[in-house]
Amino acid sequence: MLPKKLHKKLENRKTSNSFRQLGEPNNLIDFSSNDYLGFSKSESIFKRTHDYLIDNNSIQNGSTGSRLLSGNNTLYSSVETQICNYHQSEAALVFNSGYNANLGLLSCVPQRGDLIIYDELCHASIRDGIQMSNAKGYKFKHNDLEDLASHLERSRELSSENDIYVITESVFSMDGDTPDLNRLIQLSESYNVHLIIDEAHAIGVFGQGLVSGSIFARVITFGKALGCHGAAILGSKDLIDYLINFSRPFIYTTALSPHELATIKSAYEALENSKNVEELHQNILFFNKEIERLKLSDAFIKSTSAIHGCIISGNDKVKQLSLQLKDKGFDVKPILSPTVPKEKERLRLCLHSYNSQEEISEVLSLIATFVNS
Numbered sequence: 001m002l003p004k005k006l007h008k009k010l011e012n013r014k015t016s017n018s019f020r021q022l023g024e025p026n027n028l029i030d031f032s033s034n035d036y037l038g039f040s041k042s043e044s045i046f047k048r049t050h051d052y053l054i055d056n057n058s059i060q061n062g063s064t065g066s067r068l069l070s071g072n073n074t075l076y077s078s079v080e081t082q083i084c085n086y087h088q089s090e091a092a093l094v095f096n097s098g099y100n101a102n103l104g105l106l107s108c109v110p111q112r113g114d115l116i117i118y119d120e121l122c123h124a125s126i127r128d129g130i131q132m133s134n135a136k137g138y139k140f141k142h143n144d145l146e147d148l149a150s151h152l153e154r155s156r157e158l159s160s161e162n163d164i165y166v167i168t169e170s171v172f173s174m175d176g177d178t179p180d181l182n183r184l185i186q187l188s189e190s191y192n193v194h195l196i197i198d199e200a201h202a203i204g205v206f207g208q209g210l211v212s213g214s215i216f217a218r219v220i221t222f223g224k225a226l227g228c229h230g231a232a233i234l235g236s237k238d239l240i241d242y243l244i245n246f247s248r249p250f251i252y253t254t255a256l257s258p259h260e261l262a263t264i265k266s267a268y269e270a271l272e273n274s275k276n277v278e279e280l281h282q283n284i285l286f287f288n289k290e291i292e293r294l295k296l297s298d299a300f301i302k303s304t305s306a307i308h309g310c311i312i313s314g315n316d317k318v319k320q321l322s323l324q325l326k327d328k329g330f331d332v333k334p335i336l337s338p339t340v341p342k343e344k345e346r347l348r349l350c351l352h353s354y355n356s357q358e359e360i361s362e363v364l365s366l367i368a369t370f371v372n373s
């Protein structure tokens, strides 16, 4: 029997119409996955990976252990070198997922007495990492760099000995928007703080991402535009050595298999000369023009990324619209509170290189009928 308190929490989820259930795979038109470039289904990436493993006699299903024990297969260093070259980073460390990378970085780097100042809409993995750390976390208003600056000013007065870390995302996972990155870097330099940027939804969509190697750390993930699995932290050689020694989500877990690493390698190779990036950007441009034409601009959060949020307040309402779209053949996920704040519930539309302009016009017309009625 499930303990009473847990049972009550589940019941509360049901009464607030926010009970989560696993969905079935479907053949609907995809406006929901993070597979922005269609790499997850790319036959050529699949074949390149297969050929690489066979050619290198890597006939192995699992990695057999943590990277510090038996799991550090030879593909790791080759993939990490490839990542460093592509992202122009001094060093890189592969993690099993973006969730693990954020936990692994934030739980062990900021020390007791240090401060972590983070955007209020940062991903759950960032917030969980901050909770695990001994440092104190403070939020600043979403993408509001004046608010960040006033936090930095106050923090500087509070403590001159302890380190300050600032963390945000270059493309927000639920809003698709981007902070003013130049100003953010400028602020971090003038206040002498350590800047960390999560580039999960920027990598691939915007080439190597939206920030370069001069900042303290970047988190990149492979489960989105790269269509595979895993993540990496980019930073200095010293930072990577520190993580190898102290990052528990890195140390105490079984390493990725050679097959997973070879897929990451193939996906990077595909990225170098993929026409899919251009196709995705054409679709983003077209999508934004259609929003304007259909007078939906006020409902959508401004975005030039692959993620577009249409605010439909209330779990019931947004779920209902998502179901109506499903009936018409479109997979568009409702994002409910508490995942996003109350009243900010939304449809989250993800664009892909493989969406056609007809599909984009049709799904937006259906949304317009609902929103403007």
Ligand SMILES: Cc1ncc(COP(=O)(O)O)c(C=O)c1O
Pocket: 097, 098, 099, 100, 102, 123, 125, 169, 173, 198, 200, 201, 221, 222, 223, 230, 231
């Ligand atoms: C901004 C951000 N960081 C990290 C993650 C976690 O990445 P992964 O799915 O590889 O665990 C996500 C995934 O949704 C994300 O949106």
